[in-house]
Amino acid sequence: MFIDGRFTDGGVAERIVRKSPAHGVEVASWPAGDERSVNKAVAAARRAFASGAWSRLHCAQRAAVMRKAADLVEANLEKFALVEALETGKPIMQARAEMGGVVNLWHYAAGACRTIRGESYNNLGENLFGLTIRQPVGVVGAIIPWNFPLIVLSERLPFILAAGCTAVIKPAEQTSGTALMLAEVLAKAGLPAGTVNIVTGTGPDAGQPLLDHRDVDMISFTGSTEVGRKVLAGAARNIKHVGLELGGKNPFVVFADADLKAAADAAAFSMCFNAGQCCVSASRLIVHKSVEAPFTRMLAKLLRSIKIGDTLSPKTQIGAIFERAHMDKIMGYVNNADAKIVAGGKRAGPRRGMFIEPTLITGAKRAAPICREEVFGPVMTVHGFSTYEQAVRLANDTRYGLSATIWSRDASSCLRAYRDIDAGRIWINTVMEDGPETPLGGCKESGVGREAGVMGIEAYTEVKTANINLGERERWLG
Numbered sequence: 496m497f498i499d500g501r502f503t504d505g506g507v508a509e510r511i512v513r514k515s516p517a518h519g520v521e522v523a524s525w526p527a528g529d530e531r532s533v534n535k536a537v538a539a540a541r542r543a544f545a546s547g548a549w550s551r552l553h554c555a556q557r558a559a560v561m562r563k564a565a566d567l568v569e570a571n572l573e574k575f576a577l578v579e580a581l582e583t584g585k586p587i588m589q590a591r592a593e594m595g596g597v598v599n600l601w602h603y604a605a606g607a608c609r610t611i612r613g614e615s616y617n618n619l620g621e622n623l624f625g626l627t628i629r630q631p632v633g634v635v636g637a638i639i640p641w642n643f644p645l646i647v648l649s650e651r652l653p654f655i656l657a658a659g660c661t662a663v664i665k666p667a668e669q670t671s672g673t674a675l676m677l678a679e680v681l682a683k684a685g686l687p688a689g690t691v692n693i694v695t696g697t698g699p700d701a702g703q704p705l706l707d708h709r710d711v712d713m714i715s716f717t718g719s720t721e722v723g724r725k726v727l728a729g730a731a732r733n734i735k736h737v738g739l740e741l742g743g744k745n746p747f748v749v750f751a752d753a754d755l756k757a758a759a760d761a762a763a764f765s766m767c768f769n770a771g772q773c774c775v776s777a778s779r780l781i782v783h784k785s786v787e788a789p790f791t792r793m794l795a796k797l798l799r800s801i802k803i804g805d806t807l808s809p810k811t812q813i814g815a816i817f818e819r820a821h822m823d824k825i826m827g828y829v830n831n832a833d834a835k836i837v838a839g840g841k842r843a844g845p846r847r848g849m850f851i852e853p854t855l856i857t858g859a860k861r862a863a864p865i866c867r868e869e870v871f872g873p874v875m876t877v878h879g880f881s882t883y884e885q886a887v888r889l890a891n892d893t894r895y896g897l898s899a900t901i902w903s904r905d906a907s908s909c910l911r912a913y914r915d916i917d918a919g920r921i922w923i924n925t926v927m928e929d930g931p932e933t934p935l936g937g938c939k940e941s942g943v944g945r946e947a948g949v950m951g952i953e954a955y956t957e958v959k960t961a962n963i964n965l966g967e968r969e970r971w972l973g
Contacts, residue, residue, distance in 0.1 A: 496525070496526055496528055496532060496536075496675075496692075496693055496694055496695050497675060497678035497679075497691075497692060497693040498532070498535050498536045498539055498692045498693075498694070499535070499536075499539035499542075499688055499689045499692065500539075500682060500687075500688025500689060501688075502675075502679075504526045505526050505528050505529075505531065505532035505535065505694065505695075506531050506532065506535070507526050507527055507528060507529055507531070507532060509526070509527040510524045510525060510526055510527055511524060511525050511526075511527050511668050511669070511671075511695065511696070511697070512524045513525075513582055513669050513670070513672075515581045515582070515584065515806075515815075515848075516583070516584035516815040516816060516817055516818060516848060516849050517580075517581075517584045517805060517806040517807075517814055517815035517845070517847075517848040517849075517850075518581075518805075518806075518847055518848060519847040519848065522581040522582060523578075523581075523582060523671075523672050525668070525671050525672075525675070525695035525696075526695055526696070527668075527695070527696050527697065527700065528665075528694045528695050528696030528700065528701040529696060529700045529701060529704070530700070530701075530704040532694050532696065532701060533663070533665075533694055533701055533704040533705050533708060534704070534708070536663045536692035536693075536694045537634060537636075537663055537692075537705070537708050537710050537711060538710075539688070539689035539692055540634045540661040540662060540663050540689055540690070540692055541634055541661075541710050542689055543661045543687060543688065543689030543690045544631070544633055544634055544660070544661040546687075548687040548690070549656070549659060549661060549686070549687050549690045550631050550659040550660070550661070551659075552659075554608050554609045554611065555609065557605075557608050557656065557657065557659070558605040558606065558608045558609055558657075559605075559685075560681075560684050560685045560686055561601055561602075561604060561605035561608065561653055561656060561657070561684075562601070562602060562605045563683075563684035563685065564601055564677075564680050564681050564684040564686070565598050565601035565602045565605065567680040567683060567684060568594065568597055568598050568601065568677070568680055569598045571676075571680070572591065572594045572595070572598070573591070574676070575590075575594045575597075575645065575673055575676060576590040576591040576593075576594045577590070577807075578672040578673050578676065579593065579594070579644060579645060579670075579672075579673050580806045580807060580814070581672075581806075582644070582669065582670040582672050582673075583641065583642065583644065583670055583814075583817065584770070584806055584814045584815030584816065584817060584848070584849070585769055585770070585806060585814045585815075586806050586808075586811040586812060586813070586814045587806060587807050587808070587809060587811070588809055588811070589768075589769065589814070593643065593645065593646045594645070596646050596649075597645050597646055597649040599930070599931055600646070600649040600650060600653055600931045600947070601649060601653045603653075603930075603931035603932060604653030604654050604656070604657045604931070604951075604952070605653070605657070607654075607657055607948075607949055607952055608656075608657035608952070610949060610952075611629055611657070611658070611952060611953075611956070612629070613626060613627045613628040613629060614626070614627045615627075619962075621965070621966065622964055622965050622966035622967070622968075623962060623963070623964060623965065624962075624963045624965055625960065625961065625962050625963070626960070626961045626963065627958055627959065627960050627961075628958075628959050628961075629658075629953065629956040629957070629958055629959075630659070630956060630957050630959055631658045631659035631660040631955065631956060631957075632658070632660055632712050632713050632736055632955050632956060632957050633660060633661075633712030633713070634660065634661050634662070634663065634710060634711050634712050634713075635655050635660045635661070635662045635663075635711070635712065635713045635714075635715060635955060636662070636663050636664075636665070636705040636706065636708070636711040636713070636714045636715070637651050637652065637655070637662060637663070637664050637665070637714075637715040637716075638665045638698075638702050638705065638706075638714070638715070638716045638717070638718065638726075639651075639664060639665065639666045639667060639674065639717060640667055640717050640718045641667035641669050641670045641817060642769060642772045642773060642774075642817070643769070643773070644666055644667065644670040644671075644672075644673050644674060645673040645674065645677065647717050648664065648666070648673075648674055648677070649677075650931075650935065650946045650947050650951070651715050651717075651738075651946055651951075652664065652677075652691065654946065654947065654951040654952045654954070654955060655715075655955050656686075656690070656691070657952045658952050658953075658955035658956050659956075660712075660713075660955050661689065661690045661691070662690070662691050662692065663692045663694060663705060663711070664691065664692065664693045664694070665694050665695075665696070665701050665702050665705050666693065666695065668695060668696055668697045668698075668701075669817070669818070671693070671695045674693050675693055675695075678691060678692075678693045698722070703729070706725075706726060706729040706730065707729055707732065709732075709733045711735060712735060712736060713735055713736035713737065713738070713955065714726060714729075714730055714735050714736070714737050714738070715737075715738040715739075715946075716737070716738070716739050716740075717739075717740045717741075717774075718741065719741060719742050719869070720741040720742040720869075720894075720895070720940045720941070723739045723741040723742075723940075723942065726739060727739070737943065737944070738936075738942075738943065738944035738945075738946065738954055739942040739943050739944065740774065740897075740935070740936055740937060740941070740942045740944075740946065741774075741895075741897070741937060741940065741941050741942040742774060742869040742895055742897070742940070742941060743774050743775060743776075743778075743869060743895045743896075743897030743898055743937065743941050744778055744779060744867070744868070744869055744893040744894075744895045745775060745776060745777050745778055745779065745895070745897055745898045745899060745900070745918070746777070746779045746781050746889065746890040746893075746899050746900070746916070746918075747761075747762050747765060747766075747777035747779065747780050747781065747875075747899075747900045747902075747926075748781045748782075748886055748890055748899065748900065748901050748902065748912060748916070749762075749780070749781070749782040749783065749786070749790060749902045749903075750783055750886070750901075750902065750903035750905070750908055751783040751785045751786050752903055752904045752905055752908075753786075753902035753903050753904065753924075754902070754904065754924075755786060755789070755790050755793060756793070757902075757924075758790070758902040759790060759793045759794045759797055760797065761900065761902070761925065761926040762777060762780060762794055762875070762900075762926075763794060763797045763798055763801065763853070764926060764927070765777035765900060765926045765927060766778065766853065766873055766874070766875040767798070767801060767812070767813050767853050767873045768927060769814075770813050770814055770815065770816055770850075770851065770872065770873050771825075771853075771870070771871065771872040771873035771874060772816070772817060772821075772871050772872065774869075774897055774898075774941075775897055775898035775920060775927065777875065777898075777900055777926070778869070778870060778874065778875055778876070779866065779875065779876055779878060779889075779890075779893075780794070780855075780875050780876065780877045780878065781878050781879075781880055781886055781889045781890055782877065782878070782879060782880070783879070783880060783881070783886075784879040784880065784881055787877070787879045791837060791855070791857060791877055794838075794855060795837045795838040795855050798838040798839060798852075798853040798854075798855055799838055799839075801813055801853055803843045803844045803850050803852065804844055804845060804850075805845060805848075806848075813850070813853065813873060814850075815844070815848045815849050815850055816849040816850065816851055816872065817849075818849070819849055821871070821872075822842075822849045822851060822872075824871075825851055825870055825871070825872035825874065826842070826851065828864060828865045828868070828870045828872075828874065829854055829856070829865070829874060831864070831865070832856050832859050832863060832865045832876075833859070833860070833863065834856045834857060834858040834859035834860075834863070834865075834876070835856065835857045835858045836854060836855070836856055837855050837856070837857055838852075838853060838854060838855040839851070839852035839853045839854030839855065839873070839874075840852065840854045840856075851872060851873055852873075853873040853874075854872075854873060854874045854875070855875055855877065856874065856875070856876045856877065857876075857877045858877075859876045861878070861892065866878075867893070869895070883908065883911070883912075886912070887912065887915045887916060890912075890916045890917075891915075891916060891917045893939075894939060894940045895937070895939055895940055895941045896917040896918050896919060896937050896938035896939035896940070896941045897918060897919060897920065897937035897941035897942070898918050898919065898920040898921065898922070898937075899912075899916045899918040899920075899921045899922075900921070900922045900923075900926050901913065901916070901921065901922070901923045901924070902923075902924055903924070909923045909924070917938055917939055918937070918938065918941075919935065919936045919937040919938050919941065919942070919945075920935055920936075920937075931947050931948070932947075932948050933947065933948055934946065934947055934948040934949075934950040934951060935947050935948075
């Protein structure tokens, strides 16, 4: 683990071993952190915050440290990508692209660090003047998922640091490698000891103590909606600030006038990216009935051509499923769909790994679990619509509101759907394209708050107001 500026076992002897889901061999191990480890990390973060070594540092100096960290990640990009591919099972080409995204996030946050500002209110009368300032919220605990270990961390940590906060990070116990590598990079970049701490361990043993800790001022959690509810309940004990990015059941809406070839390619990418283990992946195809049959055939053909295999091969497009229990869960949804499988539906790839064919399903009832619950795999169900209103109803027929995709050549249809569909992130005639400038998050049961962009920094600040008397105050008692 990385606590108070140095690597340590955190006082625990037990270790967590990770096997590559693509190869079935051991690739890493870390200490199984517990409440003692969390307490040490939180104490270090609190001391660092109170010292002002980071929180009161000039924004230009904070930005310089973050830029240097970004440059060091870029210089070691291949190593970061290899570790990420081995631990998660994702294709090496995808891992390399994600590491490039990590570099962009750190560079952006370094620049945005210098934009934090307050406001003045010169409209309160002759004798009263108002000011607001933003100050760092304090110690932030961040719990990071296994599907995108470093890029999700980098959608949060540089913005936490830009705000002037200190942090305790609990990465997923199976994919902690790149978080620890990042800690080493930050130390080399000049980040003061205790500003960022990494505690490895399971959710119950390390995540829950972090959530419950009374000296943690804010929790940022990325993961399932079910666990998100527990985070909210735990945060209520000492009224922590909370940021949540949770599950999704994301619609991919195709109107009759869409560029069908382009939309089909985008749908294939969206449902198969990271083997569908992506919270913003499309899982419900909502397509106009006049083009439903040809579009479904087109998409099914594309899915059959996707290359599944060794994650370290540059030709591989879909890698392994994260772990056997999750693979069995995905296959359970497929096998119990009570519908027609028009593509995929079976295990695939090398025998030693855990791979699933991209699966397209038609005729599933809307009340079926495969249509209601987050499958989190390369699986998509098809649903037809006749009118714009019906398309929106189908898109919104879910408890989630994380992302949505809209395909149409008609600008009016696109903009109407953008307004009417309940989702925090929407793509129009593209999919999964964004930048560190744009905020991300969900609505409904997909979460609260926003990460990245200027809003992502503001999320980790407190607003403090001052009202200043410029003249003689009118006396209450004369």
